[in-house]
Amino acid sequence: MTEAADRQPWRGTLELTYAHSQGTTRVTHTKTQAPLRIQRPHYPEGPGICYSTIVHTAGGMVGGDELVQTIDLQPESQAFITTPAAGKIYRSIGETCTHRINININANAYLEWFPQETIIFNAAQYHQQLRVNLAPSASIMLWDITRFGRTARGEEFEQGFWRSDVEVWQGETPLIIDRQCLPGSHNIIHSAHGLAGCPVVGTFALVGRDISDADLDNLRETLKQTDVPPLQIGLTRSLNGFICRYRGTSSELVRQGFMRLWQTLRQWHSGQVPPMPRVWH
Structure with missing residues (x-):
């Protein structure tokens, strides 16, 4: 897929606000502009945490497209946000497509931000910016999974450009x-200093909660119980949380590892293992 000469770029926007009242988190404000829309919220775990699915109706982005999402969690609210399918960034004839996401999480609120993987086609030009502002008592669990090239077709990312900027702030910190x-x-794809022939990278982060050395050791043991090769994944401490990195060959394996981390952390926090979201099946 390429840009047609007379094609007008998409300028998609989404505004989403969650609020908590009487034990229930609800979506209290939505505003969308195509190609973005939000599916009806649902509650597979009960009213405390609101599950939402953001849909990109055009199926993918091409050069010149711009998406802007603004998400606000009011105090005490809890939300889980995902997408129904992998995002696709098609090849460009020169223009960059951009995706800017701004998330504000207020006091005692909590967000799980788990979009499905992004596939970067050969010759794509893509820049993603994610900025999270955390209140002192707020927290977020997030992941980002990227595949370079449609490797099932033998395609590699030999042309184009990819950039990702992820920032999580707490006040001025x-x-x-x-x-x-x-x-x-x-x-670069095949260099030992680049991807070493591994087309899939992923980052999982928990921010806003204290993690002990014993917790990190337990999470590493949990990952050993998955099929993810130990040399493809690792955990390290960050300020007020931790980061997990993956570099490998399988979207399925990185999802398996990240989902195990999510379910383990949730079980520690709430005593229950969360169900698999229906859009992931």
């Missing part, structure tokens, strides 16, 4: 500043 970029190149 940066808790995570994570800037990554990758120019499309056969040498």
Whole structure:
């Protein structure tokens, strides 16, 4: 798929606000502009945590497209946000597509931000920016999974550009500043200092909760119970939380590892293992 000469770029927007009242988190404000829309919220775990699915109706982004999402969690609210399918970034003839996400999480609120993977087609130009503002008593669990090239078709990311800027702030204190970029190149994809032939990368982070050394050791043991090769995944402490990195060959394996971390952390926090979201089946 390429940009047609007369095609007008998409300028999609989404505004989403959650509020908590009488034990229930509800969506109290939505505003969308195509190609973004939000499905009806649901409550597989009961009224305390609101599950939402953000849909990109165009199926993917091409050069010049711009998406902007603004998400606000009011005090005490809890939300789980995902997408129904992998995002696709199609090849570009020169323009960059951008995706900006701004998330504000107020006092004692909690968000799980788990979009499905993003597939970067060869020759795509893509820049993602995620900025999270945490109140002192707020927290977030998030992941980001990226595949470079449609590897099932033998495609590699040999041209184009990918950039990801992830920031989590608490007031004036940066808790995570994570800037990554990758120019499309056969040498970089296969270099030991690049992706070492591994087309899939992923980041999982918990921010806003104290994690002990014993907790980290237990999480590492939990990962050993999955099929993820130990040399492809690792955990490290961050300010007020931890980060897990994956570099490997399988979207299925990174999802397996990240979902196990999510379910384990939730079980520690609430005493219950969360169900698999229906859109992931």
